[in-house]
Amino acid sequence: MNDGTHTLTVQSGATTTKLAVGSRVSVREALDTTRLRVRAACGGTGTCGACVVRLLSGRTNPPTLAEYTKLTAEERAEGIRLACQLRLAGDSEIRLEHPAAPSPWLSIAAEDLLSLDAGLPDLLEHIYGVAVDLGTTHIRVSLWDRKNGRRIATRRGANPQARFGADVLNRLVAARKSEHAHELASLAREAVIAAVHDMLARDVGEVTPMLADIGHVVIAGNTAMLALLTGRGGETLLDPENWQRAIDYQPSADPDWLSGWQSDWHLPNARIEVLPGVAGFVGSDLLADLLATGIADGPAATLLIDVGTNTEIALWDGNTLHITSVPGGPAFESGGVGHGMPAEPGAICAVRRVDAGTGFELQVIGGDEAHGYCGSGLLDAVAVLLAAGVVKPSGRFAVACPADGYRLDPANARTAITGNTVDAFQRAKAATAAAIAVLLAQAGIGADRISRLVVCGAFGHHLNVANARAVGLLPELPNATVELFADATLGGCEALLVERQSPGRLARLARNLRLINVTLLIWYEDRYIEELRLRKAKATD
Numbered sequence: 001m002n003d004g005t006h007t008l009t010v011q012s013g014a015t016t017t018k019l020a021v022g023s024r025v026s027v028r029e030a031l032d033t034t035r036l037r038v039r040a041a042c043g044g045t046g047t048c049g050a051c052v053v054r055l056l057s058g059r060t061n062p063p064t065l066a067e068y069t070k071l072t073a074e075e076r077a078e079g080i081r082l083a084c085q086l087r088l089a090g091d092s093e094i095r096l097e098h099p100a101a102p103s104p105w106l107s108i109a110a111e112d113l114l115s116l117d118a119g120l121p122d123l124l125e126h127i128y129g130v131a132v133d134l135g136t137t138h139i140r141v142s143l144w145d146r147k148n149g150r151r152i153a154t155r156r157g158a159n160p161q162a163r164f165g166a167d168v169l170n171r172l173v174a175a176r177k178s179e180h181a182h183e184l185a186s187l188a189r190e191a192v193i194a195a196v197h198d199m200l201a202r203d204v205g206e207v208t209p210m211l212a213d214i215g216h217v218v219i220a221g222n223t224a225m226l227a228l229l230t231g232r233g234g235e236t237l238l239d240p241e242n243w244q245r246a247i248d249y250q251p252s253a254d255p256d257w258l259s260g261w262q263s264d265w266h267l268p269n270a271r272i273e274v275l276p277g278v279a280g281f282v283g284s285d286l287l288a289d290l291l292a293t294g295i296a297d298g299p300a301a302t303l304l305i306d307v308g309t310n311t312e313i314a315l316w317d318g319n320t321l322h323i324t325s326v327p328g329g330p331a332f333e334s335g336g337v338g339h340g341m342p343a344e345p346g347a348i349c350a351v352r353r354v355d356a357g358t359g360f361e362l363q364v365i366g367g368d369e370a371h372g373y374c375g376s377g378l379l380d381a382v383a384v385l386l387a388a389g390v391v392k393p394s395g396r397f398a399v400a401c402p403a404d405g406y407r408l409d410p411a412n413a414r415t416a417i418t419g420n421t422v423d424a425f426q427r428a429k430a431a432t433a434a435a436i437a438v439l440l441a442q443a444g445i446g447a448d449r450i451s452r453l454v455v456c457g458a459f460g461h462h463l464n465v466a467n468a469r470a471v472g473l474l475p476e477l478p479n480a481t482v483e484l485f486a487d488a489t490l491g492g493c494e495a496l497l498v499e500r501q502s503p504g505r506l507a508r509l510a511r512n513l514r515l516i517n518v519t520l521l522i523w524y525e526d527r528y529i530e531e532l533r534l535r536k537a538k539a540t541d
């Protein structure tokens with residue numbers, strides 16, 4: 001690779017994994033975004049000496065001062081290095097000498113994070129802060145030094161509430177039973193605090209004493225997720241009559257409730273702020289996205305789409321933000337589909353046709369054998385199968401398709417795409433495309449007038465915009481108009497932790513909204529049915 005990215009081959013026990021690693025990140029940072037982990041307890045400052053690996057071959061930076069301090073001359077001569085100090089200058093191979101125990105929490109890749117130039121220098125105590133994006137499928141958390149405006153660590157992991165159903169409706173129904181409601185709330189809360197402990201243990205070096213230094217926790221999510229988290233408002237959300245109005249899931253009037261939560265989490269000094277949503281069907285995750293991407297500070301006719309199990313959409317017309325949300329199902333987050341998996345090593349993140357035929361080139365995160373598709377890989381797979389004439393615009397296969405699916409790599413069963421997978425994708429795509437069309441029409445803006453299109457959420461930085469247009473997910477727009485923000489919701493929460501002006505900006509955003517429940521509009525249904533077809537988006541009516 002010649003773009004400053006090198007291949008790192010990692011041996012751990014009997015497994016060998018290949019990773020693409022940029023020369024600016026340490027080997028430890030790269031490993032932390034995968035299920036391969038070294039031990040660590042100092043945040044990569046080189047002071048704990050726990051992250052030892054053996055360099056087997058390759059070109060790297062010379063040992064640093066920290067490695068001269070922490071490793072003996074004998075160890076250095078044998079190729080032992082500290083992973084947090086090790087940077088690649090060429091393709092290299094290492095062996096993990098003492099791998100850490102497996103963890104459900106991975107670091108978020110640096111390129112997916114928002115850069116924030118902020119801080120609260122006047123802060124004298126409780127300087128740590130925690131940002132939480134509580135997603136239906138995944139939870140993302142970051143730990144900040146608020147005083148110095150420094151992001152200490154990040155984590156992402158699956159939302160354990162999924163055992164009650166992949167979508168919010170199943171979980172809300174389950175929560176009608178009080179014991180399930182309690183369990184759903186506990187699962188989410190325990191997951192968040194587990195991520196915080198993991199960051200403190202590995203990136204600060206101590207857990208219990210540091211919990212008292214956390215002064216602020218900001219949590220955003222869709223309204224159902226936050227209602228399930230707080231245990232309030234879930235029943236109300238089951239009645240569609242209530243989706244247009246704000247749901248009071250914040251028990252701020254009940255001081256005992258908050259102190260109970262602080263004591264459960266052992267965060268005696270933390271202000272726990274669960275951001276209020278806009279309405280039952282539009283959550284605070286969208287507000288956080290708007291804050292992070294600043295679309296209402298920019299030109300008119302800007303469209304923001306936060307792709308996920310529930311896709312939320314905002315359109316800025318220069319005066320008002322028109323907003324809506326639609327449940328598309330978890331296909332874009334690789335949930336509920338055969339061979340779906342998160343965007344981590346082994347996931348097919350991109351697919352390309354070879355020589356305009358029915359041969360396909362699969363790009364796998366980590367460069368190793370494919371184990372399944374993440375959201376962007378699934379979108380590409382459907383788009384290339386459509387372009388190759390293997391799948392028709394109706395979603396049916398045009399060729400004989402084995403019962404276990406059509407393999408994009410004939411030698412690998414985990415690359416098979418089934419009719420059910422295409423169907424799940426079509427439904428998610430149709431819900432999103434129809435909602436965009438309705439929102440544009442309601443604001444009186446033609447798709448050709450969109451000046452900026454911001455895509456947040458599930459696809460991250462791997463979204464192939466041309467393929468998204470080819471299947472009709474995104475309107476026909478020049479590539480330059482499209483910007484990708486992988487973790488905007490987390491970024492909005494982070495801004496509230498460290499930027500003094502952010503709470504005021506958020507309040508102004510919330511005053512400037514026009515809610516549109518597209519599912520109540522008759523022509524949304526018609527448009528949804530039309531949009532089930534895989535083809536370029538129709539012009540807006």
Ligand code: FES
Pocket residue numbers: 028039040041042043044045046047048049050051082083084085
């Ligand atoms: S010395 Fe590398 S993480 Fe502590």
